[in-house]
Amino acid sequence: MKNHEIASLFERIADIMELKGENTFRINSYRKAARVIGDLTEDIEEIAKTQKLTDIPGIGKGTAEKIIEYINTGKMSKYEEVKKGVSEETVGLMQIPGLGPKTVSLLSRELGIVGLRDLENALQAGKLKGLFGIGEKKIENIAKGIELFKISQQRISIGLAYPIVKRIIAELQRNPHMKDIQAAGSLRRMRETVGDIDILVSGAKGAEIVKAFANMRGVTQVLAAGDTRGSVRVEEGVQVDVRVVCEDDFGSALQYFTGSKEHNIHLREIAKKKGFKINEYGIFKGDKKVGGRFEQEIYRILGMDWIPPELRENRGEIEAAQKGTLPNLIKLSDIKGDLHNHSNWSDGTPTLEEMAVHAMKMGYQCLAVSDHSRSLHVANGLKEEELLEEIEEIDRLNKKFNGFTLLKASEVDIKADGTLDYPDKLLEKLDVVVASIHSGFKQGREKITERMVAAIHNHYVNIIAHPTGRLISKREGYEIDMDKVIGACSETGTALEINCYYDRLDLNDINCRKAKESGVMIAISTDAHHVDQMWMMELGVGIARRGWVEKKNVINTLFIDKLKAFCLKKRGRNKRSDPEI
DNA sequence: GCCGTTTTCGGCCCGACTGTTTTCAGTCG
Numbered sequence: 001m002k003n004h005e006i007a008s009l010f011e012r013i014a015d016i017m018e019l020k021g022e023n024t025f026r027i028n029s030y031r032k033a034a035r036v037i038g039d040l041t042e043d044i045e046e047i048a049k050t051q052k053l054t055d056i057p058g059i060g061k062g063t064a065e066k067i068i069e070y071i072n073t074g075k076m077s078k079y080e081e082v083k084k085g086v087s088e089e090t091v092g093l094m095q096i097p098g099l100g101p102k103t104v105s106l107l108s109r110e111l112g113i114v115g116l117r118d119l120e121n122a123l124q125a126g127k128l129k130g131l132f133g134i135g136e137k138k139i140e141n142i143a144k145g146i147e148l149f150k151i152s153q154q155r156i157s158i159g160l161a162y163p164i165v166k167r168i169i170a171e172l173q174r175n176p177h178m179k180d181i182q183a184a185g186s187l188r189r190m191r192e193t194v195g196d197i198d199i200l201v202s203g204a205k206g207a208e209i210v211k212a213f214a215n216m217r218g219v220t221q222v223l224a225a226g227d228t229r230g231s232v233r234v235e236e237g238v239q240v241d242v243r244v245v246c247e248d249d250f251g252s253a254l255q256y257f258t259g260s261k262e263h264n265i266h267l268r269e270i271a272k273k274k275g276f277k278i279n280e281y282g283i284f285k286g287d288k289k290v291g292g293r294f295e296q297e298i299y300r301i302l303g304m305d306w307i308p309p310e311l312r313e314n315r316g317e318i319e320a321a322q323k324g325t326l327p328n329l330i331k332l333s334d335i336k337g338d339l340h341n342h343s344n345w346s347d348g349t350p351t352l353e354e355m356a357v358h359a360m361k362m363g364y365q366c367l368a369v370s371d372h373s374r375s376l377h378v379a380n381g382l383k384e385e386e387l388l389e390e391i392e393e394i395d396r397l398n399k400k401f402n403g404f405t406l407l408k409a410s411e412v413d414i415k416a417d418g419t420l421d422y423p424d425k426l427l428e429k430l431d432v433v434v435a436s437i438h439s440g441f442k443q444g445r446e447k448i449t450e451r452m453v454a455a456i457h458n459h460y461v462n463i464i465a466h467p468t469g470r471l472i473s474k475r476e477g478y479e480i481d482m483d484k485v486i487g488a489c490s491e492t493g494t495a496l497e498i499n500c501y502y503d504r505l506d507l508n509d510i511n512c513r514k515a516k517e518s519g520v521m522i523a524i525s526t527d528a529h530h531v532d533q534m535w536m537m538e539l540g541v542g543i544a545r546r547g548w549v550e551k552k553n554v555i556n557t558l559f560i561d562k563l564k565a566f567c568l569k570k571r572g573r574n575k576r577s578d579p580e581i
Numbered sequence: 582g583c584c585g586t587t588t589t590c591g592g593c594c595c596g597a598c599t600g601t602t603t604t605c606a607g608t609c610g
Contacts (some may be wrong), residue, residue, distance in 0.1 A: 025593055029582040032604090060583045099607050133607085138598055186608095198610095261610070268594040273586085277593055401598095 001483070002045060007038035008065075009079055013550035015091045016082045018101040032058040035262060037067075038040040038238050039315050043072055043483065050489055067399055089115035098138075098145035098335065101371075104130060158236060159502020159539050162187070162231035164236055172242075175212045177205040180250045184257035188309045190542030193504045196239040200257050206244035213242045249281050252292035257279035262314035270302055270318070270388065274548060319487060323356075329545045330524075332538055334557040338367035338499065340434050340465055340525030341534075345390050347379040348529040352390075352406060353424040354395055360404050368409035368525075369394060369436045374414045374423035379438075382410075384426055391429055405483040405560055407431040407488045411465060416440040418454030420461070427460035432567055434497070434525075436465035437478065452480060456488040462567045463523045463555075464489065466499040466506045474503065482511055486518045487522040493570045495521040497553050500540030500545075501533070512547025521566070522554050 013028040017023075019048040036058045038046060047053055048071055053064035070076045072176055093116065107113040110131055111122050119142075122128060128139050165183045172181055176200055182188070185198035203209050208359045212229035214222045221233040230242045245253040245382030256264065256279070268278050277284045282292025283301055291297030296306045304321035308329055311317035320326045343355055350358070352369060359367035370389065373383040382390065387410060389395045394406045409432040418429070420435060428434050435455050443451065455461055467485060468477030489496055496515050499506050504527065507515065515522060524540040526533055546556065 023582085028593075032583080060582070062582055098608070102607060133599060133601065141599085257610085259610080261594095264610095265594055272594075277595085283595095399588050 001043045001481075002071065003037055003040050006044060006067055007034045009070065009076055010034035010037065012091070013079050013082055013226075015094065016086050019086060019091055019094065019105055020082070021101065021105060021186075023065070029058070029060075029063075033063045035314070036143060039290075039313070039510065040366050041510060041517060075445055086381060092116075093119065096142070096145045097151045098141045103142075106133070109422065114293035117393050133388055145567070155195045155473075155549075156236075157165040157502045157505070158187060158190060158192055158194055158542070159536060160236065161194045161238060161506075162198055162237060162539065164218075164234060164240070165199065166196075167218065168199060168213075168234075168240060171216050172201065172209070172213060172495050177208045178203045179247050182254055185259060186253060188258050189260065189312055190310045190539070190546055192508060192543065196241060198257055199240065200250070200254055201242055201303070202247045202250040202253075202488060203244060204246070206370075209244050210242065231293045245280070247293070249292050251294040251297060252278065252282045254281045254296045255298050258309050258312060261314050263318070265313040266314050266318055267298075267302065268439045278299065278555075308517075308545060310542060311548065313546075327548045330541060330549050330551045330554055330557065332541045334551045334554070335364070335524065335537055335541065336559065337364045337368070337556050337563070338526050338528070338534060338537060339368040339407070339409070339463060339523050339556050340499070340527050340529070342368060342371055342379075343369055344384070344527045345369075346376075346382055350531050352393060354531060355528075356401065356404065356406050357399060358534060360401075362534060362537075365403065366405045366407050366563070368407040368432045368434070370411040370432070373410055373412045375415065375421045376438055381413070381421075384422065387422070387426065388429075392492075411436055412461075413438055414451060414455040416443070416451065420455060420458055424458075424460060427458075428571075430460070431564060433460045434463045434465045435461045437469055441469060441478040445481060448478050449481040449484050452485055452521050453488045456485070456492055456494045459571050461494055462570060463495045463497050463525075465497045465525070465527070466504050467496055467511070468506050468508075470504070470506055472503045472505060477506065482514065486515050486520055489520045490518045491513070492565075493521075495523045497523045497525055498540045498543050499527050500524060500536040500538075500543075501527040501537060502536060505543055507543070507547070509543055509546035512544060512549060516549050517549060517555050522549055523556055524554055525556070 010030045011034040014027045017027045036056055044067065046550055053059050053067055054061060058142045066076050066078055071159055090104060090108050094101060111127055113119050113122055117560060123143055128134055163189060169181055172178060180202040182200050184200045186194045187197055201209055206227045210225050213230045214232055218234045220235050223233065225230040231239060233239050271278045275285060278298060281297050282289040284290065299321065304324055305324055307321050308315050315531045338359065341355060343352050345561055355367060371581050372379040374381045374383050391408050394408050398406055408430045410430055411434045414435050414437050415421060427481045444482045456464060468480060470477030496507055512522065522544060524544055524559045526536045555563060558566065
């Protein structure tokens, strides 16, 4: 699939054009094209074949031609043309906070600065002084920007940011001056990574609230503390911003600060056409404020349903809200069990009973114990006879429980040749079989896809765990043809997992939506190795919501008998089709 | 370069902040 390549090519074209000072609207249309192509769930080559490229909003005749040229020749003449005389490194300088296209272009033109090292040298040598439009303060800010750029290169997983936000909100809620409080930004949208944390507060005494915020425990550095805005760094290293608005503006401010940028732009275009204006202070008809206390008002006034924050990425949610066809997104309270967990039988810390007790506290009706299989020595994988013993232990425990079931399961390794780590006769004794890849990551796309598809076709495999194997900010996933994997799952009645563990979150939102659209069932599972990790179900549900997933698409929202039936159906289906069994 | 319930031309989101210059350009979210 060339979607990603083509999207980043358009993004690069936009960056270079920006640096060259070309028409802003033209630049924006390249950015828009990059964005929609990056978000597509279908293969762009397939769309091109059916000549439907221009049906994609933001893709017109010109862009379509460029896409087709790239598909056919592997090159895009527009890109070749714009990049002449510009270094990639120079374009990269625009990533530095405070440095936009104008300044970078000036530095490059006047001082011959190409990359970061040149810039640092020029700063050191005091060469920036005296350039038109650049004063003392600007030079200082560029130096600060470079520092910030170096630190903030990494976004952190939402799994790390989420507990920080919970802690801060709990602390601020004790402040008597405060009315409303809500996390905004990419965290509220449940993006898998966040750059910084935004918290929005309403209340009359802004300065008091900001002061309390700056004095919270866990704050290591106060970056700013004014009447309406505070900015701190906390011990986990993340920057947290708080903004205080008056109660009457809270809804519109929340809408504004939640984003995404693309969603807000699209919404404001619609507002404008209808004769309204939206900003962080409200929605206005002429000079008259017609809403702003609640976020819902804004969407309602614009003639659409309220859009859950997780969908606000300008991926068709606005059109769906206008038509009243938004999905009825899954909720955390819909989850009835967790289907991928590890006990102290393999590499987890809790006993089976501790896991069960915690699951009951969470209101679940079942929990699958899916310890590792024999080949995974590093994770103390269970030998066949050990798994049989564990099954007996689970049977014993289940007799003690009332209205709760520990499901017999295993996270079985998919070996390099696509076979499974346990024989079928052993898998047959399990309620749920979770299969996954833990080795041979470098096999190559075709081989690894074949291997995965072979496992999916096994009669006993119910769930494919962490389907791409990626670790956020640590490891790219193995190369795999997700369309083929989804196709095989759809054909065989196999579910794909959203692994909730904070550095996996795999499937991601885009693949998740693709799976849903192909009718593949989803399992949202924590992969917990400790009971304290089971809360991460919240993260997985967030990713599912970003993938437009509804309760009916998720197997662990099913009552236990239905869940067992789902798992058994695959075995039955194969038995019927294979007379030898 | 895209788009159309002011449709084939003319507009394209909005406001705050900062710094530099003296009325506004650049950058950011």
